Amino acid sequence: MDLAYTEEEQEFRARLREWLAAVLPGLPAKPGPDDWPGRRAYDTAWQRMLYDAGYAGLHWPVDAGGRGATPTQHLIFLEETERAGAPYVGANFVGLLHAGPTIAAEGTAEQRARWLPPVLRGDEIWCQGFSEPDAGSDLAALRTRAVRDGDHYVVSGSKIWTSHAEVADWCELLVRTDPAAPRHRGISWLAMEMDAPGVTVRPLRTLAGSTEFAEMFLDEVRVPVSHRVGAENDGWRVTMVTLSFERGTAFVGEVVACRRTLDALAAEARRSGRWDDPVLRRRLGRLNAEFRALWRLTQWNVSEAQRAGGGGGVPGTGGSVFKLRYSHARQELYEAAAEVLGADSADLDREWVLDRLSSLSYTIAAGTSQIQRNIVAERILGLPKGR
Amino acid sequence: MDFQLSDDQRALRAGVRELLAGRFGRDRMRAALDAGTGVDRALWRELGEAGFFALRLPEAEGGVGLGLPESVLLFEEVGRSLLPGPLIATHLAAGPVKGAAQGEAVVAVLDAGQPVAHLGEADALLVLGPGNAARASGGTVRDAVRVRDAADPVRSIDPFTPLWRVADPVEGGEPLPRGERLRDEGALLAAAEQLGSAARTTEMAVQHAGEREQFGSPIGSFQAVKHLCAGMLVRAELARCAVYAAAVTADPVEIAGAKLLADDAAVRNARDCLQVHGGMGFTWEADVHLHLKRAWLRSGQWLAAAAAEEVLAGDLC
Ligand SMILES: Cc1cc2nc3c(=O)[nH]c(=O)nc-3n(C[C@H](O)[C@H](O)[C@H](O)COP(=O)(O)OP(=O)(O)OC[C@H]3O[C@@H](n4cnc5c(N)ncnc54)[C@H](O)[C@@H]3O)c2cc1C
Numbered sequence: 001m002d003l004a005y006t007e008e009e010q011e012f013r014a015r016l017r018e019w020l021a022a023v024l025p026g027l028p029a030k031p032g033p034d035d036w037p038g039r040r041a042y043d044t045a046w047q048r049m050l051y052d053a054g055y056a057g058l059h060w061p062v063d064a065g066g067r068g069a070t071p072t073q074h075l076i077f078l079e080e081t082e083r084a085g086a087p088y089v090g091a092n093f094v095g096l097l098h099a100g101p102t103i104a105a106e107g108t109a110e111q112r113a114r115w116l117p118p119v120l121r122g123d124e125i126w127c128q129g130f131s132e133p134d135a136g137s138d139l140a141a142l143r144t145r146a147v148r149d150g151d152h153y154v155v156s157g158s159k160i161w162t163s164h165a166e167v168a169d170w171c172e173l174l175v176r177t178d179p180a181a182p183r184h185r186g187i188s189w190l191a192m193e194m195d196a197p198g199v200t201v202r203p204l205r206t207l208a209g210s211t212e213f214a215e216m217f218l219d220e221v222r223v224p225v226s227h228r229v230g231a232e233n234d235g236w237r238v239t240m241v242t243l244s245f246e247r248g249t250a251f252v253g254e255v256v257a258c259r260r261t262l263d264a265l266a267a268e269a270r271r272s273g274r275w276d277d278p279v280l281r282r283r284l285g286r287l288n289a290e291f292r293a294l295w296r297l298t299q300w301n302v303s304e305a306q307r308a309g310g311g312g313g314v315p316g317t318g319g320s321v322f323k324l325r326y327s328h329a330r331q332e333l334y335e336a337a338a339e340v341l342g343a344d345s346a347d348l349d350r351e352w353v354l355d356r357l358s359s360l361s362y363t364i365a366a367g368t369s370q371i372q373r374n375i376v377a378e379r380i381l382g383l384p385k386g387r
Numbered sequence: 388m389d390f391q392l393s394d395d396q397r398a399l400r401a402g403v404r405e406l407l408a409g410r411f412g413r414d415r416m417r418a419a420l421d422a423g424t425g426v427d428r429a430l431w432r433e434l435g436e437a438g439f440f441a442l443r444l445p446e447a448e449g450g451v452g453l454g455l456p457e458s459v460l461l462f463e464e465v466g467r468s469l470l471p472g473p474l475i476a477t478h479l480a481a482g483p484v485k486g487a488a489q490g491e492a493v494v495a496v497l498d499a500g501q502p503v504a505h506l507g508e509a510d511a512l513l514v515l516g517p518g519n520a521a522r523a524s525g526g527t528v529r530d531a532v533r534v535r536d537a538a539d540p541v542r543s544i545d546p547f548t549p550l551w552r553v554a555d556p557v558e559g560g561e562p563l564p565r566g567e568r569l570r571d572e573g574a575l576l577a578a579a580e581q582l583g584s585a586a587r588t589t590e591m592a593v594q595h596a597g598e599r600e601q602f603g604s605p606i607g608s609f610q611a612v613k614h615l616c617a618g619m620l621v622r623a624e625l626a627r628c629a630v631y632a633a634a635v636t637a638d639p640v641e642i643a644g645a646k647l648l649a650d651d652a653a654v655r656n657a658r659d660c661l662q663v664h665g666g667m668g669f670t671w672e673a674d675v676h677l678h679l680k681r682a683w684l685r686s687g688q689w690l691a692a693a694a695a696e697e698v699l700a701g702d703l704c
Pocket residue numbers: 127128129130131133135136137138160161162163164212213361364365366367368369370371610
């Protein structure tokens with residue numbers, strides 16, 4: 001049990017800090033939440049800076065264009081960028097955190113050469129077309145069909161809740177290639193160009209008032225067979241690779257951010273006199289325990305991955321344990337924020353009010369809490385499959 | 388950074404688990420319960436010989452020379468096994484109190500306003516100064532027999548832990564070296580016991596859920612049961628990371644967090660375990676009530692929730 005960072009890791013951290021301190025003051029102001037072209041430009045520019053400085057794809061394998069950094073170095077990277085207030089991965093999320101790693105792990109040499117460098121440079125944005133109106137938690141119920149026509153698939157159907165669809169160039173798309181096969185067996189993983197004829201994107205308004213995600217209608221969209229990653233009808237296995245990356249280290253930076261928010265809440269409560277209320281104070285104290293422990297759990301999972309020789313993300317069921325607890329803790333944090341704000345919690349322009357609304361998605365997106373509990377119970381505890 | 392158990396730590400944990408299984412397995416545990424015996428002096432000495440109490444004493448003083456993380460692993464096993472007795476106080480008193488390191492002396496602990504556990508069987512008494520983990524004000528050692536003469540027995544909720552109410556404030560006594568660390572370290576070791584209990588009740592629930600059938604299926608195939616079990620694992624694992632990290636850093640705020648989360652995990656997991664056991668869970672025969680009762684007691688000892696939360700709040704800027 002050792003929480004001390006090695007000399008090499010400390011050097012890595014120091015160099016990164018220096019670089020961040022040098023570049024962050026020169027960044028332009030963040031665009032507004034619904035300025036999609038602005039957000040895309042901002043996020044991709046940041047990715048390009050990371051690329052030029054050698055920090056792009058830190059956790060990707062070297063032969064995929066990444067830096068082959070250890071899980072601990074990746075952890076340090078996420079911790080330091082968040083601490084310095086650097087831009088969040090944003091629109092690059094899907095490309096960097098799961099489509100990219102999936103292509104790196106399962107794609108052919110040509111596919112890697114075609115798709116990975118633009119993701120690392122920030123030139124191309126990916127989105128995730130998994131969910132459908134009738135297939136959310138039950139992902140294997142998906143119905144979007146892909147019918148072979150020579151060296152193309154002809155894809156028809158619809159997808160929903162597709163984050164960043166408006167600005168994406170590519171979509172990691174799950175389709176049914178064999179309707180006769182058992183549900184999990186007839187699925188394939190395709191890379192679809194978002195500006196292909198037949199793709200229509202209709203933004204959906206979230207409860208926070210923004211257009212974070214969209215509906216996607218696919219009407220006989222032609223996707224080259226060469227854009228399939230993995231074997232035909234083997235998409236479910238490829239998908240499990242994708243999802244484990246999604247839950248791996250995706251939330252590291254956010255845990256750091258939550259601890260900063262907690263400090264800010266305490267400062268605000270002190271300023272407004274609310275701190276004298278012992279019930280509120282103790283509630284914030286308990287949240288401090290929660291987020292400190294979540295950070296330790298992250299270090300635990302990362303160390304486990306490092307011992308297992310894992311480069312890259314931290315796939316595995318440990319991610320479900322983390323995601324379950326974190327998503328609820330984050331909601332509790334913003335409930336406490338509302339208490340600190342008092343009457344001001346009704347003011348959408350006050351800090352934390354929008355965050356409170358956004359936090360409601362955490363127990364739903366990337367697998368609901370109920371589904372995570374099923375995973376923990378069946379895959380970690382070995383309880384029998386449900387009915 | 389390598390925040391995982393080392394090979395030596397794994398071996399240590401396995402060794403203690405084996406020792407406790409051999410000397411305080413389920414049959415012995417239930418026999419001790421039926422007999423109403425408290426501290427088993429022979430076992431106490433055996434633990435002493437195995438280095439249980441002297442674990443953190445320097446080798447030059449006849450100790451084992453290990454650190455807080457190793458102590459935490461020992462006490463996690465104690466929590467799993469339900470082994471009774473003032474093990475934490477004796478462990479903390481090894482060195483200053485004669486015979487404690489060898490398991491010859493039994494040392495209980497007095498925290499103002501709290502009943503004293505195992506006072507009747509103790510040779511010496513650690514008296515904690517007032518304060519919380521951040522500002523503990525030292526501790527002293529007293530002769531247990533003198534204090535007992537002025538104490539009244541309490542009918543304890545935990546059949547393994549006799550309690551005494553001490554009426555008069557106990558003053559005087561010999562000050563302890565590093566006394567200001569007592570409450571922190573005691574809280575951490577109590578948290579480790581809670582962690583062991585929380586992990587054990589999770590196992591008990593999962594085992595029962597896999598075996599017991601209703602409606603033609605193991606109850607563990609029903610989502611309502613499955614989700615209780617998953618919640619137990621998540622609580623125990625978060626507490627584990629908090630407790631282990633606090634053992635490495637020995638930071639008072641981190642210890643307060645570990646105690647808070649481990650108390651929560653032990654109590655709530657025992658309750659959920661009881662629920663998973665159905666009517667069987669409500670019987671004296673099932674072990675789960677023993678875990679719950681001990682977990683309740685420990686939640687109030689060393690550092691209770693309100694004080695821990697204040698420590699943690701005080702850390703926010
Ligand atoms: C902000 C946000 C962004 C998203 N981004 C994307 C994206 O980019 N790409 C993408 O493909 N998807 C995305 N999603 C979709 C997300 O993955 C799904 O919403 C999620 O998996 C749940 O599916 P559903 O919405 O169909 O709900 P349902 O599956 O209909 O679930 C409704 C309720 O029933 C419960 N439930 C369902 N099945 C079970 C079961 N077996 N046991 C117990 N309870 C059950 C659920 O827990 C939930 O409470 C996003 C969602 C959100 C909120």
